[in-house]
Amino acid sequence: METKEFTIKWGMAIDLDKCTGCGACMVACQAENNLAPIADASNKIKVMNWITVYELSNGKPYPEHDVAYLPRPCQQCGHPPCVSVCPVIATDKNEEGGIVSQVTPRCIGCRYCMAACPYHARYFNWRDPVWPGGLEKALTPDVSVRPRGVVEKCTFCHHRWMAAKDKAIVEGRDPMDLAEGEYVTSCTEACPNGAITFGDLNNEDHEVAKLASSKYAHRLLERLGADTQVYYVSRREWVLRQLDNYLEDEKVKG
């Protein structure tokens, strides 16, 4: 299947050696995208997280043990498995920027996309969202609140791109030629360790494009061929090995 190409391709490079698993990205994401809190968040299957941080282990016993953390937003696949199965075109990849859209009002909640997504990046609203104690007053105006019965996912804070383009237009600049850093996702902005780099993968001047071409950059389940726009960077071989299914004696690039 051919990957649809765009002039701008927003992408992310996450340095797994710099992530300490503090969770600031997850909190920032929820507040930015109006996800509802939940009293019992221990059932990870039913909890809504557009970005979630997984713990990785090198599997060795103490004292050789090493740990890493892997933040997982939507991988924004080049040819996304979720798009081809959506019966109502509630999710699509046809807009400049290469962000896989999620039009929640159009979603009929069939959850085919969730079954198709190899990254568990999609979440179904099993219940109506509840903001106790007036918490809804802190909702941002940027992202519509989703009711029960629809699927949602990370949109690379698409509204921030719209805002950055609007700002450029108002200032008389070309909205398709934003400076690096003018548009970043909420998780990128929040990360106190600078583990997340965001930008245009097609722009060689952008840091993310340089990182994506690094020998230490891999993509999650890269050999599935989804051609994702999120790259993971690590100088640790055991970390890179966990990003895909390798045979025991198979070498990992990097």
Add this chain to the structure above:
Amino acid sequence: MAVDRRGFLKFVAGATTGVLATPVPWKLLDDVSIWTQNWPWIPRNVDGENSYVSTISKLCPSAAGMKVRLVGPRPVRVLPDDNHPLSMGGITALAAAEVQLMYSPSRVKRPLKHAGDGAFVAISWEEAEKMLKENLRRAGSKVAYVSGDETGTINELLSGMAKESGSEDFYVMPSEVQPAARAFASMNGNGQLGYDIENSDYVFAIGANILESWGTVLRNRAAYKNSHPAAEKPTVKFVYAGPVQNNTAAGSDEWLPAKSGTEAIVAMGIANLLIKAGATIDAPDFAEFKALAAQFTPQKVAALAGVTPAKLKAITAELSKAKRPVVLTGSEFGQGTGVATVLAGTAVNMLLGGFGREGGVTAIPLAPKVIASGMDRAEIADKDLVAYLSRISAGKVATPRAMVFYEANPVYGLPQPAAMAKVMDKVPFKVAFTSFLDETAEACDLILPTPLGLERFDDVESPYGINQAFYGLARPVAPCVIDGKPAADVLLGVAGQLNMDLGFETFEEVLQAKAEAAGADWDSLMEGEFFTSDAVAEQSDLRIAADVIGKALAAAPKPAKLSIAPVQKLNIGTPNTAIPPYNNKTIRRWELQKNEMYVAMNGATARELGVVKHQRIKLSNSSGSIQARVNIFEGVMPNTIAVLMGFGHTAFDEFSKGKGENVMELLTVGYEAGTGQSVWNVAGVNVSKA
């Protein structure tokens, strides 16, 4: 008209083609999906003009600098502030949730008093202030004040009120600050220790959880960020020594396993090797220190702290080789460490030529106090709350007649909380100034709601760890969403009525005076600017305080056969905030399942104890007991059980209450020999199957 077979098939074919060709069913399906999402109980987006206010967090212990985004009059987001020295473009998981905490279900919405039947009754502010005044008058000098704020000038006000009533009993909740301040004072030091991590080329944290909770975390993390370019070799090596591969260890370039509470021993082992390699300190008690350090041979350090001699030698060699190394010592869970921990760490820095050097340790000046009768930071650091409560328990000092808690939650946050709560039960009148209905508030007779830092004026002066003098204001970004009053205003009013002379009528005047004393410009502070100064506190006759280290380490408790290692994470909140609504999703799968917490141990320890993953166990010692399930995590030292802090709240709301158990139940208070500082960084535990 009869319908023949052909006619019927034509009709079916026509109808099918029609249905497929017309957009009506698809449009209807689309409409159904849209209209079935338009329920009145689903909140609508409310638009407005965006504005941003720079301020500083009073909830996050790291005093995070931040930008608050407002939409119209509503604050909606806490964002990092690139230009703030206490944010440097990052935000903590706790500060990121601060706007949402304004609407937390556990916020106290109006003044409450405890009725005879145990219920809380809403009362007016007038009645509440009258009750406070009368009880403080009745208590006279038998009053104690407890503050949960480490950096605010309100501590001068609270301690001033204590002193004006003839009491010396003002305390701040224990943290890293007290042992550090007492350590520097015993060195004849002047000012507050600061650590220049950003200019260092080798950062060695012994215990100090520098990438999660120690000191000015966002500043520490910015230094880490800048020295660890993505996909490249780090330019500065970060090494973390501690019992658990925690968040700091995960980010560090090397984890050096070292038992809980042995930070001073590890530092002394390094000091010994450095001295053997020719390092000296120009201090009057260096000879004494040298003799003391010589006792901490690599073999002894290995026996006491579990650090292998080869590793200790390798780290020492790297420290010696570095041009601007810095060593940071503290507790891996931010409290309970002794004075000797900081002294030994500072001595290593001195041996490395790091005292007063760029990329090393410095002493920053603190602003003088502005409330004459109040206590300054050095005096406050000398006051030990845990020791005070223990003395009351032992009948060595009289129980106060009144206790005032200011944004402090000792009933949850102190070691052996049940014993501490029992002491507080004896106090006839207790009042809590708090934003949330926490455990301490529930134990009080009067609860007075305070606006959050986003809703009031407050200040932050030089949080511990920062390497330059700092002064900044927290400014109200929005009106208070509850019927709250700033504690400082209430207390100043009451103080006036009790004829106390604090020298100020309003808290704004106090802050203005403090800003002036710090050398800051009030007008620019009000515009969201902050004050920093590179001035250094002058030192004379600085010593190592070898005698203090010697006494403390000679009598240090021996690590137990099976130890507890509390793990602190800011995303799980503090005793004051509990788990913020958005943050419980950040708790990992095998940290909490429903209301049961997990504790972590390595496979060898589990085998020795005869337990397996998910097994329910009981951890107990002389202080108390908790129940948990087992998680196997190989990043824990042998014979050590890692227990997350922040669980086991009995107050607050559905996001925190009843989730897991409180590790503080297992922490036993001891007293450091020589200094008398209360310590609880070593705790043995027994495990049984539950």
